[in-house]
Amino acid sequence: MAETPDQAVVAFASLWRAEDHGYLHHLFVAPAWQGRGIGRGLLGHVLAEAGRPVELKTDEANDAARRFYRAAGFREVGSGESDGVPWLRLRLD
Numbered sequence: 001m002a003e004t005p006d007q008a009v010v011a012f013a014s015l016w017r018a019e020d021h022g023y024l025h026h027l028f029v030a031p032a033w034q035g036r037g038i039g040r041g042l043l044g045h046v047l048a049e050a051g052r053p054v055e056l057k058t059d060e061a062n063d064a065a066r067r068f069y070r071a072a073g074f075r076e077v078g079s080g081e082s083d084g085v086p087w088l089r090l091r092l093d
Helices: 038-050 063-071
Strands: 009-017 022-029 054-059 075-082 085-092
Touching: 009 038, 022 038, 038 054, 054 063, 063 085
Parallel strands: 022 054
Antiparallel strands: 009 022, 054 085, 075 085
């Protein structure tokens, strides 16, 4: 979690750990705080805690998230659809 000096939450991440991999459920940075390295910092923390491999899903249409995760070394390993919304499964080994 990332907070401002007055303790307003501006970003958070959640990780689920299985025996053989980690799963990044959420990584959110408030729009006004994006582009400041907060997401990279949270992702780095998650990766340090999770070990490898780590998987996640993102909406196929979320180009910013896809670029962010690709820059971090994730690759597409699957796809699907939930409630009519196409998603991609990404993995970092």
